[in-house]
Amino acid sequence: MPPEPPGPSVAPPPLRVEAEGEAWTFDRPFTVGREDCDVTLDEARVSRRHLEVTPADAGWWVVDLGSANGTLVDGERVERVWVDGPQAVQVGEGGPVLRFALAAGAGPARLGAAPPEADPAGVPDPFRPDEVEFGDPAPEPAERPDLSDAAPASTEAEAPGPPPPGGRREPSAGGDGELSYDAVVDRYFGGGEDDENVGERTRFIRRAYEDLQQAQQEVQKKERSKYRTLILAALGVSVIAISYAGYLQYRAVQYRAQAQELFYELKTYEIDVAEQVASLERQIEDNPGAADSLSVDLERARAARQRTAARYDQFVRALGxxxxxxxxxxxxxxxxxxxxxxxxxxxxxxxxxxxxxxxxxxxxxxxxxxxxxxxxxxxxxxxxxxxxxxxxxxxxxxxxxxxxxxxxxxxxxxxxxxxxxxxxxxxxxxxxxxxxxxxxxxxxxxxxxxxxxxxxxxxxxxxxxxxxxxxxxxxxxxxxxxxxxxxxxxxxxxxxxxxxxxxxxxxxxxxxxxxxxxxxxxxxxxxxxxxxxxxxxxxxxxxxxxxxxxxxxxxxxxxxxxxxxxxxxxxxxxxxxxxxxxxxxxxxxxxxxx
Structure with missing residues (x-):
């Protein structure tokens, strides 16, 4: 790169710029960026104000304005580049490529002179590959899916819009303008630029993203609170169920113990009834007149046995x-x-x-x-x-x-x-x-x-x-x-x-x-x-x-x-x-x- 020449005294030839299917011609300083620039590139890797291009003697300086993704020539980052002939400059890593060339047939002119209306016949067009050889441009990024806010590519030729102030835009072929997720993140949230140094659109997107994050945090907080409540409720139900199961087991043990006591009481009555029956049989044979009183005792013992047996049966049913x-x-x-x-x-x-x-x-x-x-x-x-x-x-x-x-x-x-x-x-x-x-x-x-x-x-x-x-x-x-x-x-x-x-x-x-x-x-x-x-x-x-x-x-x-x-x-x-x-x-x- 040649040393910086002294300040411009004679205007260099107009500079033609081609990018993303469009071309511009300038004879004055201009800027390149994502918003509010002479050359606007709607690309995530391009900073809001990315480049400034100024004339100097027989050429032009392309100066990086401290962009987040840098400016590259032949794959290497540069802070500025001298243009006095065909030159390819990549705006941001993986970003669009600007192709610069001095306007053909334009002689020295004072700054601010109007650009020529048309290129003289017979002069090679620096933007035609068969007439002018460019150096290898920086590699284009791999194909990425379109973002939802990216404008769809049109299949029909569009009429060029009005040229920016001080220059004119010319139609040109090439460029697909595809964006990627990483590029969008870098464009709106990378580079360390604060809100004062970014455009209104970027600030709006950042605020919307912050609001979305805050809303998501609130939702997550509510979800966590809901899940915490559900977990506590489930734990409460489990504790109640375990306590109730323990109570049922305790009651079953009590029932079983009471049933066993009743059964042994029932066996005592069985012995009593058996003795009463045998005694009655013997007494009837020895003294038939005593049968009535003995029968009363026997019936009393049998009634007590039946009552105990009924209570025992209730416990047996309760215990299943x-x-x-x-x-x-x-x-x-x-x-x-x-x-x-x-x-x-x-x-x-x-x-x-x-x-x-x-x-x-x-x-x-x-x-x-x-x-x-x-x-x-x-x-x-x-x-x-x-x-x-x-x-x-x-x-x-x-x-x-x-x-x-x-x-x-x-x-x-x-x-x-x-x-x-x-x-x-x-x-x-x-x-x-x-x-x-x-x-x-x-x-x-x-x-x-x-x-x-x-x-x-x-x-x-x-x-x-x-x-x-x-x-x-x-x-x-x-x-x-x-x-x-x-x-x-x-x-x-x-x-x-x-x-x-x-x-x-x-x-x-x-x-x-x-x-x-x-x-x-x-x-x-x-x-x-x-x-x-x-x-x-x-x-x-x-x-x-x-x-x-x-x-x-x-x-x-x-x-x-x-x-x-x-x-x-x-x-x-x-x-x-x-x-x-x-x-x-x-x-x-x-x-x-x-």
Whole structure:
């Protein structure tokens, strides 16, 4: 670049400028920028006042006015550039390119002289590439999408507008005027120019943007406040839900504890009723005149038991103990209750084990065969009546099923206590204690028609009284403990129960099974489970694929087949004698067992 010449004394030739499809010719100083300039370039990279072009002797100075994006020649930033021939100058990085050239044929003239009307013929036009060679211009920016406020390019030729003061604008081809997002940001918000040094349009856009930002901040603030409120509300609901769930759990624990207390109170009444029933039976036989007063005491005990049972049932319903159970599981829970065990505390493992034994009964066919044998011979009525006379759960009917299949001629293997005989399998000592006299064949494994243990009616009455004694004292109304004692021996159970308080709350089969399961013989555990499973089937045999009515209900209705009586005898002695006579007839016609 040549050194700056002295101040102008002779006007240089007019300067032609071409940019973005338009051309201007000036013979005086002029400005280039985005707003309020002689050459206006609506481009984001162009500052409001970007360049000032002034004449000097035989050329022109192009001076950058401190623009944000600079002025470039051949890709390099410059503060000013000397123009005395064709020259390309880029306005801002990636901005439009100005092509300068001295007007052809114009001789020296004083500043302010009018430009020539037309170029002389034969003089090369510096804006025609085939006549004048320009240096490589700065690279054009890559194609960018149009902004919404950019004017769309017209496909038709537009007439040039009036020339700026001191010069004229000439039509020229070229330029697409596309803008980019970065260019717009640089134009209106870059460069560090304050509001005083920018145009009205830029100030307006900046204020609008600030207002928009402030509005967005207000919206975001409100949204955050709304979300905070929603979160706090959700947390509040969660706290309430958790608190309510905790309260429900606390109430459930309370209900369960109260229900357990009621159940143990109910068992106490069960023991009381059983004792009253047995006492009434004995007193009626000894002193029939005292029956009225004893009956009043019995009814009072039964009424108290019914009231307690009703309250307990309310707790069971409130706790939803039976909710979601299958029909088989409901039957298991009911049988546990009938045997004097709380269904609230029934272990899940016990329920699963009962189902296994139920399946065994169904496969064997033994249940229906033995029960039909009892019904044909009237044993079902005798057994159920004997149990009721002694205040025992009628589910003990299935104890005789497990002992002998209701076979009155059954004889057990020899033991140190002798042979167990009859449908209820009494050993000689226990049978005598409850009024069953052994026969002459007591020491043998043969059926003895003179042995009262083989009389079903007498043995059923003795079994009812024996079960009653275990039920009311040792087992404390736990029917399953009674079953275990009947098989394992009450003496053994009593020895193991010494460390357990003698009350219904502590003497339960669930507890005994938990603490002494390892000591209990497998035979006894199997014995108890078989009786329990048979009682479950007896609730509704058809539910388990056995075509018969509930055996206990049939017996309570008078039975079917076998020996019948019109009314239940006071002591059952007439029925016992009838059964004994039948057994004697069998003994006379059948050979004795070896």
């Amino acid at each position: 103990v039976y909710d979601g159970l299958s029909s088989e599981e409901e039957a298991i829970y009911r049988v546990a209750r009938n045997f004097g065990e709380s269904e609230i505390a029934i272990p899940d493992a016990f329920v699963d084990e009962v189902k296994v034994y139920v399946a065994k009964w169904r496969r064997s066919g033994r249940f229906q065969q033995a029960v039909r044998h009892a019904q044909v011979n009237g044993f079902d009525v005798l057994a159920v009546n004997a149990l009721r006379r002694n205040g025992m759960p009628t589910e003990f009917f299935y104890l005789a099923l497990q002992e002998s299949n209701f076979d009155t001629r059954a004889v057990g293997p020899p033991t140190r206590y002798g042979h167990a005989k009859g449908a209820w399998q009494f050993i000689p000592e226990t049978g005598q204690r409850y009024g069953l006299e052994p026969g002459p064949l007591v020491a043998t494994s043969q059926y003895d028609p003179l042995d009262e243990r083989h009389d079903f009616g007498q043995a059923a009455d003795a079994a009812g009284r024996y079960l009653h004694d275990i039920y009311t004292h040792l087992a404390q109304a736990s029917g399953l403990l009674v079953c275990a004692s009947y098989n394992w021996g009450e003496g053994r159970i009593k020895n193991h129960m010494r460390g357990i308080a003698n009350d219904p709350q502590h003497r339960t089969y669930w507890r005994f099974l938990t603490e002494y399961r390892s000591r209990m013989p497998a035979e006894t555990k199997d014995y108890v489970m078989n009786i329990f499973a048979a009682a479950v089937i007896g609730q509704n045999p058809r539910m388990f694929g056995i075509d018969m009515d509930p055996p206990v209900q049939v017996a309570l209705a008078g039975g079917r087949g076998g020996i019948r009586t019109e009314a239940e005898p006071a002591s059952g002695r007439a029925a016992r004698l009838g059964t004994r006579a039948v057994d004697r007839e069998r003994a006379e016609t059948e050979p004795a067992a070896d």
